[in-house]
Amino acid sequence: MKNIFGLVVVLFLFSCSNKPVSEPDKLISEEVMEDILFDLSILQATQSYMPNKLNEKSINPETFIYEKYKIDSITYYQNKLYYAANPKKYKKIHKVVTERFNKLKIEADSLSIKEKADNKDKPKVKREILLDLPTQE
Secondary structure: OHHHHHHHHHHHHHHOOOOOOOOOOOOOOHHHHHHHHHHHHHHHHHHHHOHHHHHHOOOOHHHHHHHHOOOOHHHHHHHHHHHHOOHHHHHHHHHHHHHHHHHHHHHHHHHHHHHHHHHHHOOOOOHHHHHOOOOOO
16 A cells, blocks of 8 residues: 555656656757648648649658658657647747748738639630631541
8 A cells, every 4th residue: 555655656746747758869949840840731731632642752741751851750759749748839839830821821822813813814715616616627
């Protein structure tokens, strides 16, 4: 019984630690972590909505990230765990990533509007008219 009580007290003391996850040996800066999470999100979205695009180029999102940022999977996961254990830092990182997505969406929307405006000025050729054209024999 004393052993169980001692174990509970020790676990309680460790769980109340200010730093539940220690800083990784190879700490990735917050700015680089923002870039990694942004790029990984883009790749995962592409994989979900257009899986053939990545398959055609033989791109694996995780491998691409490791090569681009010259890290290994252990470094990535240790840093991900470290930042996730620090809610203020993690929230800040995700806020920046979200802002980047919003900016990218605004740019894409404005390009779409411009493209529609450009196409509005072009004469429209109806398919039926093209089918009725006389053929040269």
